[in-house]
Every structure is written in structure tokens, then in C-alpha cells.
Amino acid sequence: MTTTLDAPGRFGRFGGRYVPETLISALDELEGAWTAATADPGFREQLDGLLRDYVGRATPLYRAHRFEAEIGAGPVYFKREDLNHTGAHKINNAIGQALLAQRMGKPRIIAETGAGQHGVATATACALLGLDCVVYMGAEDVERQALNVYRMRLLGAEVRPVHSGTSTLKDATNEAIRDWVTNVRDTHYIIGSVVGPDPFPRMVRDFHAVIGSETRAQILEREGRLPAAVVACVGGGSNAMGMFHAFVGDEDVELIGVEAAGEGLDSDRHSATLTAGRPGVLHGAMSYLLQDGDGQVAPAHSVSAGLDYPGVGPEHSFLKDSGRATYVSVTDDEALDAFHLVSRLEGIIPALETAHAIAHMRTMGPTHEGRGPIVLCLSGRGDKDVTHVARVTGRELGET
Amino acid sequence: MPDSRISRVFARRADEGRGVLVPYVTAGFPDPDATVPILRAIADAGADVIELGVPFSDPLADGPTIQASSFRALENGTTVKKVFEALRAFRETHDTAVVLFTYLNPVLRYGDPAFCSDAVDAGADGLLLTDLPAGSDPELEARISSSGLDLIRLLAPTTEVERVAAVSGQAAGFLYYISRTGVTGARAELPEDLVERVREIRTAVGLPVAVGFGISTPEQASAVREVAEGVVVGSALIKAIDAGGAEAAGRFVVGLRAALD
Incomplete structure (x- = not known):
């Protein structure tokens, strides 16, 4: 699959993988791990048990x-x-992806969060599975969602306020992607919504x-x-x-x-x-x-x-x-x-x-x-x- | 190799035994009127291929320096059309090759056929889109490749060997090797695996290679020159411009030029 350049993961003309080259191999790896996990009854059993x-x-x-x-x-x-x-609902995805990261042998998790719900869910899943967790959050959201910031820190996550751009969710996502590009070999990015490049x-x-x-x-x-x-x-x-x-x-x-x-x-x-x-x-x-x-x-x-x-x-x-x-x-x-x-x-x-x-x-x-x-x-x-x-x-x- | 202003300058420098210097500047930084004087200053100082950044609101492949320059350019009212105008003015006096460096969305909003033809018309030679990796949108990639612009491709330390060949098969002008996993920005040290990786790529591709991301000093440029034909310097040049405008940019590029000759 790596020798030809296929256009992956589309919903009609939407979707795809418009990412920096550095992330292509990580997306291939993730897609492979996800495909293998869905075919593995053990994974489903582990996830269903936790759910x-x-x-x-x-x-x-x-x-x-x-x-x-x-x-x-x-x-x-x-x-x-x-x-x-x-x-x-955010915990459904956070637990699933954290289990997947564990399967891939990636000890470090990053996430973006807006309201803080996905950040809390990710911090929770990481506490449960013993994974390092860094959550990017727009500086404006850090202020309006102070309770969730405190919860994430209680759960052992590091919350990094993002001051660039509009200091909200899109900028937190930019910063999470920059982190992923930098630390892609040992880090999994738990995206919090049905957005991002395929297969997310x-x-x-x-x-x-x-x-x-x-x-x-x-x-x-x-x-x-x-x-x-x-x-x-x-x-x-x-x-x-x-x-x-x-x-x-x-x-x-x-x-x-x-x-x-x-x-x-x-x-x-x-x-x-x-x-x-x-x-x-x-x-x-x-x-x-x-x-x-x-x-x-x-x-x-x-x-x-x-x-x-x-x-x-x-x-x-x-x-x-x-x-x-x-x-x-x-x-x-x-x-x-x-x-x-x-x-x-x-x-x-x-x-x-x-x-x-x-x-x-x-x-x-x-x-x-x-x-x-x-x-x-x-x-x-x-x-x-x-x-x-x-x-x-x-x-x-x-x-x- | 197809004939383009970019391929010609790489060929000429190779004949001369000199490195190809590829400086990056953000159009509209620090203000819209500064762009043409900066382009002229760095061309006169010995730039071979200029990467001209078209600012985007969400530059997720860029580090803090180029992010800040992009936001400043946008605040100052920089648009795609104004970048084309600046390039056209530069072309009245200079023949230096220019690659437009940007993200996909401004191109799509403009309409990619119109963007490419207006870019060619203004004097651009290549287009580098950080979020259009090879194979991600074949029809769009084919339209750009046949527009008269060299579609510059990136290779990363994480690019699998099999993919290197496939990517380079679709590339034009030169291949841009990203020196490290990460975003743009000056770093104190070159990555340890750089020499080995670039040598590996050199044997697999038929195009010249330029290395960028984190190269900020003449000494680093000189070290990279040992393994690759070209050297890209961005954030360090933006810092020089921030401190001293076109004149400082020229001085900085003169230093890099000397390191590659």
C-alpha cells in the first residue's frame, strides 16, 4: 500500500488526508492498528468490558x-x-483510542479540548491505563472552563493553554497537530471529534x-x-x-x-x-x-x-x-x-x-x-x- | 529533468560546485510594502530560489516565528492577490526563481486553476503546499502539475522508503527534505540521522534535494551542503527581518551564501 499513492478515506468528496508529510506514516500505522483491532475479538471484549x-x-x-x-x-x-x-459521550472515544494507543505501544497521549469534556475524558482514560497525557486548550477556554481544567490536572494530565490565533478550539487543535508532528514516534493523538485526517x-x-x-x-x-x-x-x-x-x-x-x-x-x-x-x-x-x-x-x-x-x-x-x-x-x-x-x-x-x-x-x-x-x-x-x-x-x- | 527556472538554477549551481540557497520569507511581513524590497535584497545577496510564504490563518506546520509573521501579515491586510502583485513587481527587476509556500485552503478558495494561472502570470515557478502530501488528492495534484508550476514535494524523516520513490516520481524542481519531525523553526543542532537519511534519499530519487526545518546558521548550512544540493533557511531569516528589515535580510543571506560557495 505504501508503494502506490492511493487517495484514502473519503465520504464523497469530503474527508481525506490533507496533512504534513511527516504524519503520513503515523496515519498508515494507525489505520493498520485500527483495522487489526476491529478484527480482534479480544479488543472488542476489552473495550466493551470497560464501557x-x-x-x-x-x-x-x-x-x-x-x-x-x-x-x-x-x-x-x-x-x-x-x-x-x-x-x-466523549469517554466512549477516549477509552477506545487510549486502548488502541496501548496496543500500538505509544506511551504518550495528546489531545485538544474546547469545553474540556474531551480533555477530561482523555485524562481519565490515560489515568486508567497509565499513559502520559498532555491536553491543549485555547487560553480563552481555559478561562471559561476552569472547572474542567482543574479536573484534568487532578487526573494527572498536563494542560497547556494555547495563546495563538483566536485562543480557542481550532488553535488548540493546531497546537496538538504541531506536537504530534514533532513527537509522532512515541505519541498518539486522541482527536476528540469526527474530524481530522482519515482514519480519525x-x-x-x-x-x-x-x-x-x-x-x-x-x-x-x-x-x-x-x-x-x-x-x-x-x-x-x-x-x-x-x-x-x-x-x-x-x-x-x-x-x-x-x-x-x-x-x-x-x-x-x-x-x-x-x-x-x-x-x-x-x-x-x-x-x-x-x-x-x-x-x-x-x-x-x-x-x-x-x-x-x-x-x-x-x-x-x-x-x-x-x-x-x-x-x-x-x-x-x-x-x-x-x-x-x-x-x-x-x-x-x-x-x-x-x-x-x-x-x-x-x-x-x-x-x-x-x-x-x-x-x-x-x-x-x-x-x-x-x-x-x-x-x-x-x-x-x-x-x- | 523538465526545464524550469528552478531546475536550471540547480543545474547551474551543480556545474559550479556551489550549493543552492533557498531562503523563505513571509509575504506581507512585517508590512505589505516591505515585501518587494526584501525580495530584491535577498536576491541580490545570493538567493537562488526564494520561498515566498502566502500567509494562512492556521499554519499548523509552522513554529512560533513563522506563525507570528503570518498573523502579522494577515493583520496588515495581506491577501493572495497582493502577494501576486508583489511578485510581479519583483519580476520587473529580478529573474530569481520563486516558489509559493502555503496551505491548501487559500488556493482552493481562490480556485486552484485560477490560482495557478495567476501565479504563473505573476512570475511564480513552483508551488509548495504543506498540507497536500503526495497522493492525497490525485486530480488536484494533476491539475497543479500541469499548470506550469513545479509542484514541490516534501519528504520527512518518517517517510517510508517505498513511499520516497513514489513521491519523488511525482515531484518537480527539487525535493524538500524536512530535517526533523516537527515544525519550522531555528534549532541549535542538526539531527543526528540527517546525513544518513539524505544519503539514502539521494540514491532513490532523480531530483536534487534541498534540506530545511531548523537550519539557521552558515555553519549548519555548510554542513547540510555536504550531503544535499540545497539548503532552506526560514525562521532565522524572519527574525533578521524583524530586527532590521530588508537590509538585515540581505546581510544574513550574504553570510549563508558564503557558506555554500
Whole structure:
């Protein structure tokens, strides 16, 4: 395979391997290790055991009666990824890739993080498996996600704030790639979403596909049918891809991804890549991208650090262009309203990222009345966000 | 070897028994008006092939020095069109070969056929895209290769031997060997395996080899010259420009030139 130059890993025209030459051999090695691991029942057994006993899978599919009444459609189910160890779906991928790194004999792990959930999940997996861990995080995110920074350090990871560019997730990703290029021989890069060069988008998707496969079995048991729609937030798009994958072949199941419209699509302060971007190349893959007329990557904005990314996974770009999935967007204010609503109606404080998907369900409620079950991927818990929400809504923690 | 301004200068230097000097500068750094005087100064000081960086917002193959120069150039309003204008002005006075060094996205946004034809029209001789490794996008690579620009290929310390031959089979002008795993930036020492790796590559390829990444002094340039035809110097030159503009750039390049003659 190394003697010919094949174009690998595409979703239609999206995806690929647009990386510095130095990383090509590492991607070949990773692809080989991933292929071997998927064919090895021992690997699957080890991973499934950890997902069950350590992460706490399967996660429940919970029927949200009060929210259902509020939006006037349903039944509405929440797939409770927030109940995973570390509080979000991210751990599914972090554990899987950390096991893979161990198989490859790479003792050092690097990761990027935005909201800090992937960083915490990676730090956790590294603590569990005894791997060194360095997490790159935009300096602005270090400030707005202080709790997660502290958690990562407790778990033994080194958190390196990134001050270049816009000091957010895209810059943390640049810095992680620079580290990987430098230390590629002994380091594995655990990318936190379905982004990056092949094989990452399909590998990360496959580690998260457990979300959709559990949901499918659970909804069939509860409702005796497939959902009319599944809804998930999309930054890079890993929880959405994990949920969608089991349903892509079921044409009657509507797949809805919800992006962050920030301060509005007209404001230039948003992260709605699929809604408002155009195809380009960033971080190793061809995909939709927020960019200016000269091909410079445009700064993204969202109240939620985890959605604050100008790119998106290439498979989402493919699903958008093929029409199989629909992508919509929700503003900061709508997401904040949904954050408060679900906290009070269901006793579940959702992550701000997830709150975007919840906000869209309120909008789609009236049009979906009587059409059948809707499943939300409740991708993470919102404890990490409470300080930030208090600040942006003009309150202080401790205020009564 | 196909005839191009780049291949001709490598052939001429080989005949003379001299090394090929390949300095890198970021277009628009420290300000847009500085680019043409800097290009002229380094050409007059003995540059053989100039790598002209088209700044990109996310230069993930670059270290802190070139990152900072790119951000500064973008803040100053540098665009692809302005880089072409500067190159055109340079071409009025100089015949030195120029390779545009950038990332893929600005090229795609411009439209790759238009980018290549406007680049040729402005006087560019080659194109080096750090995030378009050989084989990653065959149709795009074929369009660039047939545009009149030499598509400069990179080889890394991690490139497998079998891949070296496949990459060099598609390359034009010269092969750019990345001296170390890592990003651009000045380093105190050359990597230990450099000589051995470059010798290995020299036997496998039919093109001249230039070595870059981390070469910052005349002494290092001279050592690299022992095994490779060309030497690329970037970050150290950017630092010289930052400290003393075109004049300092010229002085710095004169020192490198002497080390290769």
C-alpha cells in the first residue's frame, strides 16, 4: 500500500488526508492498528468490558414527559450520555483510542479540548491505563472552563493553554497537530471529534456508534418502532455521528443536526459551519468550513465552548450534501433558554452544547405532532457550564 | 529533468560546485510594502530560489516565528492577490526563481486553476503546499502539475522508503527534505540521522534535494551542503527581518551564501 499513492478515506468528496508529510506514516500505522483491532475479538471484549464496568454503559433511554408536554410532540426520549463516567459521550472515544494507543505501544497521549469534556475524558482514560497525557486548550477556554481544567490536572494530565490565533478550539487543535508532528514516534493523538485526517473521522464515529446502536434497540423495545427523528448538537459532530450511524440506512428516520448560531447567522459571530460555511480544508480533512473570501479560517463563536469550532466532521458534510441529514442552527439565547427550561422541567442540567439540540426540539415540536417518537442525544451534563451561564445571564454564583 | 527556472538554477549551481540557497520569507511581513524590497535584497545577496510564504490563518506546520509573521501579515491586510502583485513587481527587476509556500485552503478558495494561472502570470515557478502530501488528492495534484508550476514535494524523516520513490516520481524542481519531525523553526543542532537519511534519499530519487526545518546558521548550512544540493533557511531569516528589515535580510543571506560557495 505504501508503494502506490492511493487517495484514502473519503465520504464523497469530503474527508481525506490533507496533512504534513511527516504524519503520513503515523496515519498508515494507525489505520493498520485500527483495522487489526476491529478484527480482534479480544479488543472488542476489552473495550466493551470497560464501557460496561467503568463508563457505566448502556446509558438509559429516558422518556421526558414534562418536556414532551411543553413542546407538544412526541413521545420524546433523551439518550442519557450525560450519565456516562466523566459526564458526556466523549469517554466512549477516549477509552477506545487510549486502548488502541496501548496496543500500538505509544506511551504518550495528546489531545485538544474546547469545553474540556474531551480533555477530561482523555485524562481519565490515560489515568486508567497509565499513559502520559498532555491536553491543549485555547487560553480563552481555559478561562471559561476552569472547572474542567482543574479536573484534568487532578487526573494527572498536563494542560497547556494555547495563546495563538483566536485562543480557542481550532488553535488548540493546531497546537496538538504541531506536537504530534514533532513527537509522532512515541505519541498518539486522541482527536476528540469526527474530524481530522482519515482514519480519525470513521474511527471516532465507530467508537461512538454505541450511542445509536443502544438507542435503536431501546426504542424498538419501548415503542416497537424506530424514531421519527433523532436530534443532536453538532460542533465537530461526534455525538451526532455516533447517534446517526445506526439510523443512516433507515430512510424514514429523520436525522437532524443542530449547530450554534451564536449571536445570529447575520452577525459573523456564530459556529454554524454547515449552515453558513463552504467546503475547504482545515485540520487534515476536506469539509465545510467557516472562512473569508481569501480562504482564511473565520473565527467561530458560540456561548458553548464545545461548539465553538469553524470546521465540522467530513461525514456530516457528506450527509448534508446528499440530503440524508438536515442541519439547522440555534442562537446563544435560544440555547440558554433551553438550558434553563430542561433544568426545571426534567431536573436535568444539560451541557450548553446539548441545550442547542433541545432548543431546536422546541421549534420542531408543533410540526412533529403525531409523527412519532423523537430522540435527543443528551450528549453531556451541564455542571461544567454553570459558572459561565451565571456570568452571561448577569448573575453570580452564591446570589440568591 | 523538465526545464524550469528552478531546475536550471540547480543545474547551474551543480556545474559550479556551489550549493543552492533557498531562503523563505513571509509575504506581507512585517508590512505589505516591505515585501518587494526584501525580495530584491535577498536576491541580490545570493538567493537562488526564494520561498515566498502566502500567509494562512492556521499554519499548523509552522513554529512560533513563522506563525507570528503570518498573523502579522494577515493583520496588515495581506491577501493572495497582493502577494501576486508583489511578485510581479519583483519580476520587473529580478529573474530569481520563486516558489509559493502555503496551505491548501487559500488556493482552493481562490480556485486552484485560477490560482495557478495567476501565479504563473505573476512570475511564480513552483508551488509548495504543506498540507497536500503526495497522493492525497490525485486530480488536484494533476491539475497543479500541469499548470506550469513545479509542484514541490516534501519528504520527512518518517517517510517510508517505498513511499520516497513514489513521491519523488511525482515531484518537480527539487525535493524538500524536512530535517526533523516537527515544525519550522531555528534549532541549535542538526539531527543526528540527517546525513544518513539524505544519503539514502539521494540514491532513490532523480531530483536534487534541498534540506530545511531548523537550519539557521552558515555553519549548519555548510554542513547540510555536504550531503544535499540545497539548503532552506526560514525562521532565522524572519527574525533578521524583524530586527532590521530588508537590509538585515540581505546581510544574513550574504553570510549563508558564503557558506555554500
